[in-house]
Amino acid sequence: MSNPYQKPDHFTKMARKQGYAARSVFKLDEVQRRFRLFRPGQRVVDLGCYPGSWSRFVRRAIGKQGVLVGVDLERPELEDGHWIVRSVLEVSPEEILEALGGAADVVVSDMAPRTTGNKLYDHVMQIELADRALDLATALLVPGGAFVCKVFEGEDAPAYCDRVKARFDKLKRVRPEAVRKNSREFFVVAQGARPSCAAAN
Numbered sequence: 001m002s003n004p005y006q007k008p009d010h011f012t013k014m015a016r017k018q019g020y021a022a023r024s025v026f027k028l029d030e031v032q033r034r035f036r037l038f039r040p041g042q043r044v045v046d047l048g049c050y051p052g053s054w055s056r057f058v059r060r061a062i063g064k065q066g067v068l069v070g071v072d073l074e075r076p077e078l079e080d081g082h083w084i085v086r087s088v089l090e091v092s093p094e095e096i097l098e099a100l101g102g103a104a105d106v107v108v109s110d111m112a113p114r115t116t117g118n119k120l121y122d123h124v125m126q127i128e129l130a131d132r133a134l135d136l137a138t139a140l141l142v143p144g145g146a147f148v149c150k151v152f153e154g155e156d157a158p159a160y161c162d163r164v165k166a167r168f169d170k171l172k173r174v175r176p177e178a179v180r181k182n183s184r185e186f187f188v189v190a191q192g193a194r195p196s197c198a199a200a201n
């Protein structure tokens with residue numbers, strides 16, 4: 001997760017102050033300020049939810065009436081949510097739908113593989129996770145629903161964006177201010193899940 005040798009920056013300090021486990025929350029915070037995706041009462045899926053800062057942020061936005069389901073290899077230290085502790089490659093859409101109690105309004109993914117330093121390998125592994133997130137979003141979202149997904153820049157990124165574009169009405173590539181300068185990540189923010197591929201309510 002965070003590098004213990006890296007000096008805490010403005011976002012790290014702000015995350016601590018506001019009770020978030022990771023500075024990455026400010027990436028989602030910027031997405032929310034720009035696109036207004038989360039509203040009280042929604043059903044939301046958080047893929048790669050550990051240690052839980054995005055999940056905490058989402059919970060605050062959807063309120064107690066909302067339903068939050070998180071999937072990760074590790075369980076976040078949060079009470080308020082339904083956690084599936086397994087790889088996204090092994091979890092079925094049916095299992096997530098059952099936990100949600102209906103189709104999702106928003107699916108977010110901040111998943112990243114354990115990086116090796118080999119840029120090409122890390123990129124390919126990350127795109128595999130992003131593709132799995134897209135397939136799950138396709139199966140889980142209501143028509144018109146939204147999808148936010150982390151992507152590592154690289155050779156396969158443009159084709160990945162095209163695959164997302166084919167399933168949603170609108171797509172924006174976003175690089176929030178909280179992304180570290182030396183990071184190759186960006187986020188796709190896709191809105192308007194096409195009814196043909198979205199889950200029925």
Ligand SMILES: C[S@@+](CC[C@H](N)C(=O)[O-])C[C@H]1O[C@@H](n2cnc3c(N)ncnc32)[C@H](O)[C@@H]1O
Pocket residue numbers: 021022024025047048049050051052053054055071072073074086087088089110111112113114129
């Ligand atoms: C950058 S962290 C997510 C941080 C989180 N959004 C937050 O704000 O607390 C990336 C997460 O992806 C998860 N991950 C990696 N591969 C995964 C897989 N195959 N299935 C589920 N989660 C995975 C990791 O365990 C890690 O917790």
